Every structure is written in C-alpha cells, then in structure tokens.
Amino acid sequence: xxxxxxxxxxxxxxxxxxxxxxxxxxxxxxxxxxxxxxxxxxxxxxxxxxxxxxxxxxxxxxxxxxxxxxxxxxxxxxxxxxxxxxxxxxxxxxxxxxxxxxxxxxxxxxxxxxxxxxxxxxxxxxxxxxxxxxxxxxxxxxxxxxxxxxxxxxxxxxxxxxxxxxxxxxxxxxxxxxxxxxxxxxxxxxxxxxxxxxxxxxxxxxxxxxxxxxxxxxxxxxxxxxxxxxxxxxxxxxxxxxxxxxxxxxxxxxxxxxxxxxxxxxxxxxxxxxxxxxxxxxxxxxxxxxxxxxxxxxxxxxxxxxxxxxxxxxxxxxxxxxxxxxxxxxxxxxxxxxxxxxxxxxxxxxxxxxxxxxxxxxxxxxxxxxxxxxxxxxxxxxxxxxxxxxxxxxxxxxxxxxxxxxxxxxxxxxxxxxxxxxxxxxxxxxxxxxxxxxxxxxxxxxxxxxxxxxxxxxxxxxxxxxxxxxxx
Amino acid sequence: xxxxxxxxxxxxxxxxxxxxxxxxxxxxxxxxxxxxxxxxxxxxxxxxxxxxxxxxxxxxxxxxxxxxxxxxxxxxxxxxxxxxxxxxxxxxxxxxxxxxxxxxxxxxxxxxxxxxxxxxxxxxxxxxxxxxxxxxxxxxxxxxxxxxxxxxxxxxxxxxxxxxxxxxxxxxxxxxxxxxxxxxxxxxxxxxxxxxxxxxxxxxxxxxxxxxxxxxxxxxxxxxxxxxxxxxxxxxxxxxxxxxxxxxxxxxxxxxxxxxxxxxxxxxxxxxxxxxxxxxxxxxxxxxxxxxxxxxxxxxxxxxxxxxxxxxxxxxxxxxxxxxxxxxxxxxxxxxxxxxxxxxxxxxxxxxxxxxxxxxxxxxxxxxxxxxxxxxxxxxxxxxxxxxxxxxxxxxxxxxxxxxxxxxxxxxxxxxxxxxxxxxxxxxxxxxxxxxxxxxxxxxxxxxxxxxxxxxxxxxxxxxxxxxxxxx
Numbered sequence: 001x002x003x004x005x006x007x008x009x010x011x012x013x014x015x016x017x018x019x020x021x022x023x024x025x026x027x028x029x030x031x032x033x034x035x036x037x038x039x040x041x042x043x044x045x046x047x048x049x050x051x052x053x054x055x056x057x058x059x060x061x062x063x064x065x066x067x068x069x070x071x072x073x074x075x076x077x078x079x080x081x082x083x084x085x086x087x088x089x090x091x092x093x094x095x096x097x098x099x100x101x102x103x104x105x106x107x108x109x110x111x112x113x114x115x116x117x118x119x120x121x122x123x124x125x126x127x128x129x130x131x132x133x134x135x136x137x138x139x140x141x142x143x144x145x146x147x148x149x150x151x152x153x154x155x156x157x158x159x160x161x162x163x164x165x166x167x168x169x170x171x172x173x174x175x176x177x178x179x180x181x182x183x184x185x186x187x188x189x190x191x192x193x194x195x196x197x198x199x200x201x202x203x204x205x206x207x208x209x210x211x212x213x214x215x216x217x218x219x220x221x222x223x224x225x226x227x228x229x230x231x232x233x234x235x236x237x238x239x240x241x242x243x244x245x246x247x248x249x250x251x252x253x254x255x256x257x258x259x260x261x262x263x264x265x266x267x268x269x270x271x272x273x274x275x276x277x278x279x280x281x282x283x284x285x286x287x288x289x290x291x292x293x294x295x296x297x298x299x300x301x302x303x304x305x306x307x308x309x310x311x312x313x314x315x316x317x318x319x320x321x322x323x324x325x326x327x328x329x330x331x332x333x334x335x336x337x338x339x340x341x342x343x344x345x346x347x348x349x350x351x352x353x354x355x356x357x358x359x360x361x362x363x364x365x366x367x368x369x370x371x372x373x374x375x376x377x378x379x380x381x382x383x384x385x386x387x388x389x390x391x392x393x394x395x396x397x398x399x400x401x402x403x404x405x406x407x408x409x410x411x412x413x414x415x416x417x418x419x420x421x422x423x424x425x426x427x428x429x430x431x432x433x434x435x436x437x438x439x440x441x442x443x444x445x446x447x448x449x450x451x452x453x454x455x456x457x458x459x460x461x462x463x464x465x466x467x468x469x470x471x472x
Numbered sequence: 473x474x475x476x477x478x479x480x481x482x483x484x485x486x487x488x489x490x491x492x493x494x495x496x497x498x499x500x501x502x503x504x505x506x507x508x509x510x511x512x513x514x515x516x517x518x519x520x521x522x523x524x525x526x527x528x529x530x531x532x533x534x535x536x537x538x539x540x541x542x543x544x545x546x547x548x549x550x551x552x553x554x555x556x557x558x559x560x561x562x563x564x565x566x567x568x569x570x571x572x573x574x575x576x577x578x579x580x581x582x583x584x585x586x587x588x589x590x591x592x593x594x595x596x597x598x599x600x601x602x603x604x605x606x607x608x609x610x611x612x613x614x615x616x617x618x619x620x621x622x623x624x625x626x627x628x629x630x631x632x633x634x635x636x637x638x639x640x641x642x643x644x645x646x647x648x649x650x651x652x653x654x655x656x657x658x659x660x661x662x663x664x665x666x667x668x669x670x671x672x673x674x675x676x677x678x679x680x681x682x683x684x685x686x687x688x689x690x691x692x693x694x695x696x697x698x699x700x701x702x703x704x705x706x707x708x709x710x711x712x713x714x715x716x717x718x719x720x721x722x723x724x725x726x727x728x729x730x731x732x733x734x735x736x737x738x739x740x741x742x743x744x745x746x747x748x749x750x751x752x753x754x755x756x757x758x759x760x761x762x763x764x765x766x767x768x769x770x771x772x773x774x775x776x777x778x779x780x781x782x783x784x785x786x787x788x789x790x791x792x793x794x795x796x797x798x799x800x801x802x803x804x805x806x807x808x809x810x811x812x813x814x815x816x817x818x819x820x821x822x823x824x825x826x827x828x829x830x831x832x833x834x835x836x837x838x839x840x841x842x843x844x845x846x847x848x849x850x851x852x853x854x855x856x857x858x859x860x861x862x863x864x865x866x867x868x869x870x871x872x873x874x875x876x877x878x879x880x881x882x883x884x885x886x887x888x889x890x891x892x893x894x895x896x897x898x899x900x901x902x903x904x905x906x907x908x909x910x911x912x913x914x915x916x917x918x919x920x921x922x923x924x925x926x927x928x929x930x931x932x933x934x935x936x937x938x939x940x941x942x943x944x
Contacts, residue, residue: 105826105828106714107710107713107714107827107828108826108827108828108859109717109827110826130718149663150663150667152661152663156660156661157660160632160636161661163667164632164636179920181920181921181924182918182920183921186826186896187824187825187826187859187897187898187901188628188629188824188827188858188859188860189624189628189633189824189855189858189859189860189898189901189902190824190898190900190901191621191622191624191674191898191900191901191902191903191904191905192898192899192900192905192909192913192916192917193674193675193905193913193917193921193925193943194671194674194675194678194679194925194943195622195635195670195673195674196921196924198667198670198671199666199670199671201667202663202665202666202667203665203666206666207666218721219717219718219721238579241579242578242579245581245691245764246602246691246764247764247765247766248764248765249690249691249763249764249765250722250723250763250764250765251722251765291721291722292717292718292719292720292721292722293719293720293721293722293723293776294719296776297775298770298771298772298773298775298776299770299771299772299776300770300771301770303769303770304765304768304770304771352659352660352661352662353659354577354580354582354658354659355579355580355581355660356577356579356580383661386660386661387580387659387660387661388660388661424658425659426659426661426662426663426664427664428662428663428664429659429661429662429663430661430663431663432663433663433664433665437664441664441665444664445664445665446654448651448653448654449653449655449665449668452653452668452931453665453666455931456928456931459924459927459928459931471665471666
C-alpha cells in the first residue's frame, strides 16, 4: 500500500494535468518504466505535461510532498538514468510533449528547440537551410536527454560533443521548486560571469530539468571520402590517426575501429552485407573525410585521400584497403551492436582512454578476459579519434552457466579497474552514470569530487528529489 | 596603520615564502598593482610562490586570518580582475613562477602546463610537433589567466574559446583552504558525473585558483588565403559570412570587420602601412581561410578562394578586394588598438550580439553616439564570425572637457543598455567581469542568476577571500 503522501500526490497530479496527461494504469506506464538496455522499475505515475507552466507546477507539488521526479526524454539512455526505481513512489516526468523547433536562424547558425524534440527532428528542420546538428548516434534521443548525458557519438573528433554545441538553455529548478532559470543565449562569445549552463549539461538532470536549448549547428557536408583499411598493427593505427589529422585535420570526421569478431558477427547476421576483406583481418579502421565545400578542382577529398592511402600501402602501414561509398562502409560499423546481441548475452563497456594508450589498453584488456574470463568473446569497436571504446563482450549461450550475475560483476570490475586505475581512463565515456554506473561512480570518483558534489547538492536539490543518479 | 591581523599575516607570509618571494616594498609591488588598462590599487604584498605546496600553505594562512587573495597570471587582463583594491590589505598571489610545460603528447594532441606558462611559450613548445594552441590575441596571457577569463580572440570561429579547448585542470580551493582539487583529464570523452572544471573556467578565480591545465591542441596551418574586401553594405556582409561558411566552413578561420575610422587611424600612425584602398571605404572585411593540409592540386585554398571573390565582385556584393599575404593584411587589423590610443582617450566596449543583429546594432549604436554624445569618434572593429565587436570610441583632446567621468559613465550605460536590453547581447564578450565591469554585472544579470551565484558561493569561498569579482 502506498503511503498517504504518495496517494495524495497522485490525486493532486491527476487533478493538475488531467487524466490523459497522467498515466496511472500499469499498461500505460509500462513503456516508460523500462530503459532500452538497463533499468526497470515501477512508477507512481507518468506525468506528461504539455507546457512548462504545468511542469513547474508539478515540481512544486512534488517538492511540497517530497515526491521524487525522474525526468525522461526519449528514453534512449543506456544507464537507466531515466528509469524509475522499484518503490512505486517515483513520478516519471516525461518531456515528450514539450517538443518542437522554436526557431532556426541560418545567419547565426543556431536552432532553438524544446527539450522533447528528437535529434532526427532537429536535422529534418535544419536540412532545408543546408545545416545539421552533427551528433551521430545509433539512437534518436531528445534534446533534453542529449544535454543530460552530454552525448558523444562517432563524429566527435570533428564537431565535439553536445556540450561543445550548446549555446544556451532553460531549466526548471527544484530549489526553489518550479523556478524557470533562463540561460538562453545565442551568443558565441559571452563572458559575463560563470557559465551556469555547464552545470545542467552531463549531470543527468540532477541540478535541474532542461526545458529548451539553443544549439549551434554546422553546414551539411557536401562531399565525403571513406575508406576501410587494415593497419599493419594497432600501434601503426595510431600513427595513421596522427598523420591523417595533420594532413586532413580540417576534414577528418571519423576514425573508427572494428575488431574481426565484430565484423564477423555482422556478416553472419546480415547476409546482404558483403565481406570487405577475405579473409577478415584482425582489425580494421574506417576513415571518413568530409567537407562542407562542394567537390571541385581545388578541393576534392577523394583525390586528396587516394595518394595518402597509396603511400601508406606502399610503406606497409596499410595492408589492405577498400574505398567505397560511405553508406556501404558505415553499414558494417552501424550494424555491430544489433548483430552481436544475437550471438549471446552482451556485457557492454562504454569506456575511453587517452588515444596514445589505445593499443596497449586493448591488448591488456583482451589478455585479462582470456586469462580470467575464458569463454567471453571480445567484439570490440570504437572511436579512435577520441579514444572511446565500446569494449563489448559476448557470452555465448554455451557459456551462460559460467557467467552468472556475480561473475559478470567481477568481470565488469576487473575491466573498469584496468581502465581507470591502470590507464587513467573513463568507465563511462558517452553514457553517463545513472543507476547502472552508480556503483562505479562511488568506487572510482575521488572523495574530493564526491565532497564537491555534496557541497553543491543543497543549492539545487536539498532533498534529492530529482532523478536517481547520486553524485554525492 | 594596518590592522593587527594584516601585519601578522604579512610577517607569516614572509616567513613562509622567504623575502625574495614576498614583495613588500612599494617599487617592487608596483608592476603587479596596475592592470594594463584599468585597475590600480595597493597590495599588502605580492606573493610569488615557486610551487603548489607553498601556494596552498599561503591560502591556508590567508583563510585563517581572513586575508583576501587576488590571483594574478601575466597581468594582461582588461577588466582589473587581477588588480588589488585600494585597501592595502589584499595579497596578490602571482602565479608567474609556477610555470613551464609539463608534458606534450603529440598522439593525444594535448599539452599540460603550469598556470604561469605564457600562451607564446605553449606555442613555442608545440611548434616542433606541428601543433599549436590556436587562441589568437593581442596580448600574451598565462594559462591560468586564459582559463579564468575564458579568452576568445580572432580565430574563435574556427577553434572555439579556451573553454572548448580545455580537457582538464587542477585548482587550489579556498574551502577547504589550500585543498588541491585534481580535475586533470586527457580524455576527449568522459561523462563520469558533472564536469566540475567548467566552474573554474571563465569565473575569474572566484571558485578556486587554477594551478595547471591540460589543453587540446590543433595542427598548425599549412596554407592560408587572405583577402580584404569592401562589402556593398553591412547586411551584404552577413550574406558573405553565411556564404563563406557554407562554402569554406572547414577552412574559414577569421571573418573580421574594420571601420574606416579605425583603418584611417592605423594609416595615420603607421606610415609604413600602405593604404589597401584609395579612397578608404566605410567598412572592410578581412577574410582568412586556412588549412592544416598542405597546398596541393586537390586542396588549394587560394585557387578555391579566387573564384568566390570574383563571383561576388561580379554580382556587386563586393565593391573592391585586395588579396595579399596574411601578414600584410592582418597588420592593419592588429595595429588598430595601439593606433587609436594615440588619437585621444579611448572608451572601449568589448561586446557581442547575435551575428544576425550585427549591422542593425552597429547602425543603432553609431546613431546613439552621434545624437547624444557628439564629438566621440567611433573607431570600431570586430569579429563578425562570432558576433564580437570592439565598439571603441575615441574622445579627441579637443573634446576632452565635454567627456568628464560622469558623461563617460552615461555613455557606457547607454551603449550597454542598447546591447543588452535592445539586442540581447553581451556587455563583456571576451574580457570577463572584474571590478571594471562589476557595476554592469550588477545591473544586467538577472536576480535569478545572482541568486544562483549566491547559493554556490559558500561551497567555494564563504568569506569572499578570492579575487575581487563578485558574482552575488
């Protein structure tokens, strides 16, 4: 039985929003209660306000009754930050109805949109202006979700993360409850005090709920040149990255790696994909150049790219290469996540190390798995350009009994220890913390940083009512 | 006579650092007590610790005695943030001896350096690696100063500001006093909690004193193409900016504007500079393309640039153009600040508006000056690429008597009101707040933002001992 305050809050929320904007029944709540990978709980209700005033009123109501609010955008996050716990007492605040593009200014190169707007909707609206919001992901998150997680993606090497491309935002505060803090800004240079918006980016909604954002856009690419290459070794891969950056710094938009196991899985599950190499090499790198300058005699990326590839082939740095349309080559890269899922249970690691440590870390991690967790199959891929690695393991059904939850926990801790303690890397490069990574946040973040978080907490959310990520 | 606590602090600081690292005599203090443009006070002493441990001990000592500390880097800031007040009771903490490059990793493309290291020293150390830290300024600030002010510069359109290029930092806290907070990071993707370092960037040392930083570098340009053009009108200037961005987005590294008065002043004071146009037009735009790809048949910026210029000349968008070596054309641009100083008293405005508002704002501002402040000569120049304007006025000696301090204050307020209230712009685009802009911070920043600052203050500096900028 729910406590009186929860029952009272529920009836007040229903009265505030109306029944259609407050989902109480189990089947209506269900799609909001489960994350796409982790996180499944039971909410008191799902509140879907249609405007900021209702959302603010909801926050005041929750603050008064000490009811916890879990903000949710498009529910595409991978660390359960937008999922309720099992108490049945948390309210999911879905931002999905606070959506739409508010304004596009092609001269400023900015787009202003409500938090519930999807990445794909931004790009559809920008395309007629020759612009894009260049965050490149497998999912289609909302603006608010992207800001809350500081989303990265495959083209960060060129465009930076969401933080780099956020000029301003508005956020609803929990302290004072329901106050709308206006940090909207269209300026590219503005140093009139601390940049408060930074506290709301990458903080999983813990300091406030983003309601809208002003984002910087970029010209749509007009030409690309793409190649899949086999480096002589992983250390040579780093040399190629460095050389490509010096030579093509302005154009280099992706430098992605794929292991043989990852590619093999794609070919196995998507028979329409043609093997790029025969036999498959242990590792391949996908290199993409792109430019907003249309191809011309004086700026032609394919013609610029080919002699570079040939030179490295001649020097033996590249053992094999395929040059093709980007769609064909990216298809393999983009299909990895879905393909490997069909091989067994996935134990996913979203990690990053300094780029110079990539080969050494990967070697050490594979050795660790083979030595202590035999049976798990490494199907890694990653973003060499920014040191990000999706060091995914597949537990085949034949080995499921050897990988019960406690052993998987041990495996996770062993890999994260290697990343964080031996290589000073990140145990969450792109996905954030959320309940899924909470244990590792508590384990790895210095007491100093946790103390800093504890000192700031009262200023934003003294009763820990926002979300279910704890930074202190 | 100084209070007992100040006298006691002075003797303790001298005992701590040694006499050579604690400047007490007036003539030794003097160079640290005056800012390059504004700010002149009297310090209790200038402390010049040679290591972090001494700086930390100094902070503990000052915290215990409630002595105010003013951190100072290279003392190049233009808003007096690093100058002491007139009390004779503040200690200047000069970071100039905490200097030097700690490490360069060319694969990661990062440089780690102590706070006292100069921008020019970073670039000297990076050059052999084919890298640079691409903040382009008239001054030569320290790393700590650049972070404290979130420095911009002329090439922000291409590389972003200092914040965009800071991966990590270490900072000494005042609460708990002397604690060294380690936020060093070489990762380009790392979302393990809030990005605390953001609080120390652009906050004028108010939340802590940066002791070292890890900065992201960029490949040195290998080719440039530069032109000085006369746009048909200012609105057409915006069309040219937009067209250049679409066409050359990857290469556009500067898009700077200069008024006739500004150019005239340079020609008058530097007779070796040859007039680019005869007669001088009302306004000219300096456009620079650059690339880290060496010039080749398939990537040649000059050959790419020329047809664009010709097309716009034919269409009448450009009335005149000069293509020359970058040094020749930038010389005029870089000489403006020094030249106009010789014409009279300068009333400088470091402002920004959304790029789409640039022509309308400039017209309105000139009208305002001509109507209400006749005699002041507008010698503006600015960064069109990012909406930044140095809307500088010269008060010729003939009019000095009509521009006494109260009238100059009225002039400042009138211009800032126009920027902030009518055009939603920034009254400090690049220089920050400091005591010089404190009055305008208090006037324009919303009570909400000031309340937010007030809530955070106790977490970092409960007794307001750090610096002399007040965000609440």
